[in-house]
Amino acid sequence: MSMQHDPELDDVLQDQELRQLADLLRQGRMSEPPLDDAFRSALRRQLMNRAWGMGETSAPWWRKAFEPAGLAWAGAAVGVILIAAVVVFTAISNPGTDTRQVDVTSPMSDQSAVKLQQPILVMFNQAMDHPSTEAAVQITPATTVAYSWQANTLSVQPTSGNLAPNTQYQVTIGPGAKTATGQQLAAPKTITFVTQPPPAPSPSPSPSPSPTPRGALTGQHQLASVPDGISIVMWSPDSSIVYFTSSKGALESVPAAGGNVTVLAADGVTSAALAPAGDQLAYVRNGKIEVLAIGSGTTSEISPTLQPSIVGWAKHGVVWAAADGVYVQAVDGPVKLASLPTSGLVVSLSFAPDGAHLAYTQDQSLQLLDVVSGKSIALGLSGARFLGWSPDGTGVMYAGAQGVVIYDVGGKNTTALPPGEPGWSSQDGILLGSDTDLWQVRPDGSSLTKLADGTYHLPVWAPNGIAFTYVRGGALFSASAPALPPKSSPLDSAASVVNAFMQARKGQQADKAAAFLDDSGKQSYSSSNGGLNLLVTGDPSFSRYYVLTQEITGSQPDTAQFVVRIVLSHNKLDVSTYEETLTLVRTQGSQQFLVDQAAAGPLLSLGRGAEVVSVDVSPGTVKITFDSDLMPATVPAGVIILDSKGKQVGGNPEYANRTVTIGGLELKPGASYKLVVLSTVQDVGGNNIAAEYDLTFEGPGDSHGGDKHKDQSPAPSPRVSTSPSPSPTASS
Amino acid sequence: MSDLPRDDERDLVERAKRDPRQFGALYDRHFQQIYRFVYSRVREQTAAEDVTSEIFMKALKAVPRYQDTGRPFAAWLYQIAVNAIADRYRTLRPSSPLEDFHDLSIAGPPLEEEAAHRDEIRRIWALVEALPVQQKTALVLKFQEDMKIEDIAVAMGKTPGAVKLLIHRGVSRLRDEAGTLRPAE
Numbered sequence: 001m002s003m004q005h006d007p008e009l010d011d012v013l014q015d016q017e018l019r020q021l022a023d024l025l026r027q028g029r030m031s032e033p034p035l036d037d038a039f040r041s042a043l044r045r046q047l048m049n050r051a052w053g054m055g056e057t058s059a060p061w062w063r064k065a066f067e068p069a070g071l072a073w074a075g076a077a078v079g080v081i082l083i084a085a086v087v088v089f090t091a092i093s094n095p096g097t098d099t100r101q102v103d104v105t106s107p108m109s110d111q112s113a114v115k116l117q118q119p120i121l122v123m124f125n126q127a128m129d130h131p132s133t134e135a136a137v138q139i140t141p142a143t144t145v146a147y148s149w150q151a152n153t154l155s156v157q158p159t160s161g162n163l164a165p166n167t168q169y170q171v172t173i174g175p176g177a178k179t180a181t182g183q184q185l186a187a188p189k190t191i192t193f194v195t196q197p198p199p200a201p202s203p204s205p206s207p208s209p210s211p212t213p214r215g216a217l218t219g220q221h222q223l224a225s226v227p228d229g230i231s232i233v234m235w236s237p238d239s240s241i242v243y244f245t246s247s248k249g250a251l252e253s254v255p256a257a258g259g260n261v262t263v264l265a266a267d268g269v270t271s272a273a274l275a276p277a278g279d280q281l282a283y284v285r286n287g288k289i290e291v292l293a294i295g296s297g298t299t300s301e302i303s304p305t306l307q308p309s310i311v312g313w314a315k316h317g318v319v320w321a322a323a324d325g326v327y328v329q330a331v332d333g334p335v336k337l338a339s340l341p342t343s344g345l346v347v348s349l350s351f352a353p354d355g356a357h358l359a360y361t362q363d364q365s366l367q368l369l370d371v372v373s374g375k376s377i378a379l380g381l382s383g384a385r386f387l388g389w390s391p392d393g394t395g396v397m398y399a400g401a402q403g404v405v406i407y408d409v410g411g412k413n414t415t416a417l418p419p420g421e422p423g424w425s426s427q428d429g430i431l432l433g434s435d436t437d438l439w440q441v442r443p444d445g446s447s448l449t450k451l452a453d454g455t456y457h458l459p460v461w462a463p464n465g466i467a468f469t470y471v472r473g474g475a476l477f478s479a480s481a482p483a484l485p486p487k488s489s490p491l492d493s494a495a496s497v498v499n500a501f502m503q504a505r506k507g508q509q510a511d512k513a514a515a516f517l518d519d520s521g522k523q524s525y526s527s528s529n530g531g532l533n534l535l536v537t538g539d540p541s542f543s544r545y546y547v548l549t550q551e552i553t554g555s556q557p558d559t560a561q562f563v564v565r566i567v568l569s570h571n572k573l574d575v576s577t578y579e580e581t582l583t584l585v586r587t588q589g590s591q592q593f594l595v596d597q598a599a600a601g602p603l604l605s606l607g608r609g610a611e612v613v614s615v616d617v618s619p620g621t622v623k624i625t626f627d628s629d630l631m632p633a634t635v636p637a638g639v640i641i642l643d644s645k646g647k648q649v650g651g652n653p654e655y656a657n658r659t660v661t662i663g664g665l666e667l668k669p670g671a672s673y674k675l676v677v678l679s680t681v682q683d684v685g686g687n688n689i690a691a692e693y694d695l696t697f698e699g700p701g702d703s704h705g706g707d708k709h710k711d712q713s714p715a716p717s718p719r720v721s722t723s724p725s726p727s728p729t730a731s732s
Numbered sequence: 733m734s735d736l737p738r739d740d741e742r743d744l745v746e747r748a749k750r751d752p753r754q755f756g757a758l759y760d761r762h763f764q765q766i767y768r769f770v771y772s773r774v775r776e777q778t779a780a781e782d783v784t785s786e787i788f789m790k791a792l793k794a795v796p797r798y799q800d801t802g803r804p805f806a807a808w809l810y811q812i813a814v815n816a817i818a819d820r821y822r823t824l825r826p827s828s829p830l831e832d833f834h835d836l837s838i839a840g841p842p843l844e845e846e847a848a849h850r851d852e853i854r855r856i857w858a859l860v861e862a863l864p865v866q867q868k869t870a871l872v873l874k875f876q877e878d879m880k881i882e883d884i885a886v887a888m889g890k891t892p893g894a895v896k897l898l899i900h901r902g903v904s905r906l907r908d909e910a911g912t913l914r915p916a917e
Contacts, residue, residue: 008881012896018903021856021910025875025903028853033771039781040767044759046785047792051752054792138753608760687757 037605038540038568041575052138052174052188100126104173104189110572112544113196116163120145120156120171122191127152127180136174136185141167141610141628142685160629160657165198166546166565166613167627168574168606192572197546198614198625216451217438219467220479223254224261227474230458232271235469237278239462242469244476245269251283256467256478264292271310273318273351282311282318289320302329312351312358319355319371321348326358326371338374341367349386352393357409359386359396366398368407379407390424391463394588395443397422397430404432406443410588414515417441418448421457427465428591429484433457438470440484444493444592447484491552494560494584494593501582501595502545502564510535518585521595532580532600536566540576543569548579549615553670553698558586560593561698563615567606577611578603581696608690610683615675617700619667622650624660624675628683635660638681644672667699745805748795755792758805763788766809769877773817783820787812803886807879810887814869859909860902867902870895 006022013019103125108114122137133154134147141164148155156171163169172190229247235256236243243253243264251265251272265285272283281292289302289311306322313319319328323346325339340346344363351358358369359379366384367376379386385399396407403419420432420439432439433456441448457471467480488496497516504513513534517525525534536542548563562582567574583597610628622641635655641662643649651664667673677693744761747754766787771780790812798808860871866888873884881899885892 009899012900013903017907018900021903021906022875024853024856025860025871025906026878028857028875033768033780034777035764035767036777036781040763043763043781043785043788044756047759047788048753048756050789050792051755054752054796608756690760 037576037603038570041573041605042570045573049172049188049190052172102126102128102177102179102183102185104185104191106171106191106193108193109191111193114163114169114193116165116195116198117161118163119148119158120163120169120191122154122156122171122173124152124154124179128154129178129180129182133173133177136177138172138174140170141626142683142687143169144629144684158629162657163195164613164627164658165195165625166548167611168192168194168567170573194544216449216482217479218482220477221258223256223258223469223476223478224252225475226471229474230471230476233458233460233469233471233476234272234274235460235462236274237276237463239464239467242476242478243272243274243281244469245272245283249285251281254476256462258478265290271308273312275313276353282313284308284311284320289318291318302334304334309348310351312355313353314351314355314371319351321351321358321360326369338369338371340369341376350389352389352396353391354393356393357396361386368396368409380405387422388424390443391426391461395424397424404430408587408592415443415445415592417445421459423459423461423468425461425465425468426463427483428487429461429465429481431456431459431461431468431481433459433470440481442484442487442591446488446493446496449484451481490555490558490586490593491550491560493586493591494552494558494562495547495550497584497593497595498547498550498562498564498582502566505535506542506545508535508537516595518587518594518596520597524595524598532598536568540568540570543567543572543574546613548612549617549695549697551617551698551700553583553700557588558593559596560584563695563697568603574606576603576605579695605690609679609687610681610689612675612677612693612695615695615697617667617697619669619700620663620665622662622665622667622675624662624677626658626660626683628685629658630655630660631682631684631686634680634682638678640676640678641665642674642676649673669699671699673697673699741805742800745795745798745800749798752792752795755795758791758795759788762806762809765806765877766813769810769813769872770817772872772876774820779820783813783816786816790816801886803883807883807886810873810877810879810883811889814873814887818865856906856910859906862909863902863905867898867905870898871902874899 009019009022013022105123105125106121107123108120120139124133130147130149137145137147137154137156139145139156143164144159145156146159148157170190170192172188173185174188175185177185223242224244226244226246230244231247232243232245234243235241240256241253242256243251245251249265249267249269250263251269252261252263254261264281265283268285269283270285272281274281279294281294283290283292287307289304289308291300291302293299302318302320304320304322304327306324308320308322308327311318311320314328316328316330319326319337321327321340323340324336324342326337327334328337329335338358340348340360341362345361347361349359349361356371358371360367360369364382366379366386368379369376379396379398380400384405387397387399387404389396390406394409396409398405398407399419400416402416404417404422406415406417408414417430418432418439418441420434423431423433424443425431428443429440430443431451432441435455435457437453438451438456438459439448440451455472459468459470461468466483467478469476469478471477487493501513501516504510504516514522514525523529523531525531527533544567545564546567548565550560550562553559553561560583562584564580564582565577566580568576568578579601581599581601582595584593585596586593610626610630612624613627614623614625616623616625624639632655635653639653639660639662640648641650649665650662654661654663673696675693675695675697677689679689679692681689741761744754744757748758763784767780767784770783770787771777774780774783787809791809794812798805860868863871869888870884873879873887874881879887881892881895884895888895890898
């Protein structure tokens with residue numbers, strides 16, 4: 001080992017052996033001890049509270065007024081005389097002095113989503129001395145304010161206009177505050193509240209169910225009376241003809257506009273499927289498959305070896321299921337495409353519109369067979385009931401414990417909708433019928449809208465996405481439904497998922513949170529892989545979160561990136577924070593965004609210098625909002641944007657009202673950039689930022705008309721839920 | 733000791749003397765080193781938190797009377813810390829062996845040699861614990877906290893010469909107790 005030379009010890013340790021010992025001691029430096037950040041922050045607050053008391057007594061306002069120090073004594077002497085005179089005068093002239101204890105309250109106290117466009121109101125239970133009270137006000141984060149009074153209420157207005165978003169404010173009235181009669185506060189009083197996110201630049205579609213619009217359905221009329229009941233309904237591709245089968249096995253058609261019913265097969269039909277082109281109708285009748293050419297009215301017959309149970313159409317023609325598997329009719333006869341299980345009671349239920357999948361049950365288990373691979377997977381829990389397909393066959397609907405579940409065949413994930421009998425339109429509207437009402441909803445659970453009260457069974461959309469049929473009281477009806485509100489922008493859709501995901505985590509609902517993760521996302525939060533903590537437990541606790549920045553970073557599939565800041569609190573006070581960068585990808589079937597990747601930044605202590613609370617990224621401009629008023633002179637050199645090569649980009653930062661704007665940018669979609677806020681940036685209290693702050697973001701991609709940035713209210717989406725996932729989750 | 737330039741530190745201290753509400757900046761600068769020093773002495777997190785709280789509360793209360801002697805502000809904080817720990821020692825003995833807390837990652841030599849070297853350092857620091865309190869404090873401030881002798885003198889309320897004597901006696905006693913040492917390389 002090489003020895004370190006310390007000249008200070010030359011005359012102390014002259015012996016070589018002693019120096020060697022000293023060197024060993026120096027090599028045994030202590031490692032960093034365990035440290036609770038909450039303790040560190042709490043002690044700081046305790047010290048600051050104590051300092052407030054000291055500050056008020058050691059530096060009264062008249063002393064400050066007479067600084068520099070040479071004038072302080074003279075000022076103090078004058079002050080003492082004046083105060084003594086006032087006290088004597090008051091005692092003599094006003095024997096009914098109010099000596100009640102001073103109570104300080106605020107309507108904002110302990111509130112969590114305080115509006116930004118309002119002053120901080122501090123209410124006293126008696127008249128206060130305005131100068132001493134105003135001088136006793138301390139605000140964190142550092143904020144320049146103006147004061148005004150209305151009776152016994154002090155209005156504290158940030159001079160920059162609004163309160164900072166996503167910020168926990170602490171407003172302390174120090175003991176230096178005096179009543180009009182000269183009584184001091186017994187102890188400092190602190191009012192704590194958290195502000196709401198910044199306002200959205202454009203209105204967001206409401207996630208709440210819409211009220212019932214009167215007369216929302218139009219053109220309701222009866223098509224056919226079917227007292228025996230109806231089992232299958234199909235529309236012609238041009239939405240002009242409705243085909244249906246009765247429970248007794250009659251196959252019939254009727255014009256969608258109304259008219260005479262035509263009997264195509266009088267009885268014995270147990271399954272029917274219309275060719276995608278609408279020119280042929282295949283059906284199972286008396287153990288055979290008949291194919292009706294609709295134009296000519298001629299019928300051909302297929303005679304499978306094993307009795308067929310259901311028919312469908314694939315790109316090669318008619319497909320059917322028999323007891324042992326799925327078949328297609330080739331030139332020289334039936335060809336088996338896939339096998340069905342040989343054990344248990346197997347019942348084939350329905351082919352997907354594209355013929356690529358078959359839904360069937362094996363005893364109590366609902367199964368989905370991939371006709372190409374021959375592999376089956378179970379859908380839902382035991383007893384799940386098949387309900388229908390998406391028009392393109394990429395989504396399967398079944399009845400779960402809580403309602404309708406959509407299984408995305410491509411993304412292998414699920415989305416839950418409210419209960420009902422579903423019908424999925426080509427316009428991605430899903431009708432949910434029942435005995436009592438009819439709703440419409442998007443496949444991702446958004447835009448839930450009640451269309452009508454009443455009985456609406458077996459709703460089936462016409463291909464035009466406007467008309468639909470339904471069954472009520474032994475008759476088949478048709479009606480037209482209003483169009484759903486425009487689809488949410490991709491960014492809004494992703495934001496609602498992020499909010500639901502974070503709400504579930506905040507509520508310690510691991511299963512619910514995990515349902516917003518795709519397979520890759522689950523790896524990111526897997527405890528066995530050393531992933532992130534899905535749940536944050538212990539003290540300090542997960543008290544709130546907010547979206548720092550969000551943007552669409554890609555399309556096909558839609559990809560969004562969010563930076564979410566998680567705030568940890570101890571005794572209701574924010575003490576530390578860390579950021580998670582979430583990448584969300586839209587799934588193919590349900591069109592729902594899911595968290596695909598997640599990464600976390602370091603844990604940072606709060607309460608030391610200004611904090612970035614919002615970052616708004618657009619191709620030409622980046623706006624960075626701080627929670628504190630800044631010293632403008634420290635901004636230009638302290639807030640910069642670097643490209644992936646570390647080269648500074650953009651023009652000079654402009655500062656106003658807590659917001660730094662860097663313009664002159666030409667951010668490239670998908671390219672990586674880094675926002676750097678150096679520790680040289682100071683707030684108006686003279687405090688430097690505790691440590692350099694870095695935020696990596698991508699150049700915004702095509703947003704499909706969505707907003708590039710919009711912080712969201714962390715409100716849950718009512719009636720939109722996800723199915724429980726059995727995947728393992730990590731918790732700290 | 734803090735890396736803060738002396739002028740900057742002097743400015744912070746003066747501001748805190750005039751207005752204790754400015755003490756937060758000094759707390760931020762020095763919390764880590766004081767807490768680490770306290771922890772190394774009491775070796776129990778709750779106790780370290782208690783003592784650290786006491787130190788900074790005392791420092792806040794006393795800062796208006798702080799006299800700049802030309803030594804770092806940290807030396808004054810260490811002085812409060814040394815006294816607070818001494819008070820603590822009167823009623824509480826350390827509960828964990830010191831060697832558990834020393835970072836002995838040393839790059840370079842082969843593993844077995846490195847392991848032997850680590851053991852040796854642990855043994856030496858364990859012997860430090862058995863030294864008289866004054867010698868132990870002087871060695872910890874010198875070799876663990878890397879303080880200058882004049883600053884240690886401030887912290888311990890002694891003259892620099894007395895500190896040197898404590899260090900010399902402490903290290904000499906270690907040599908006597910440690911026996912044969914591995915030769916220096």
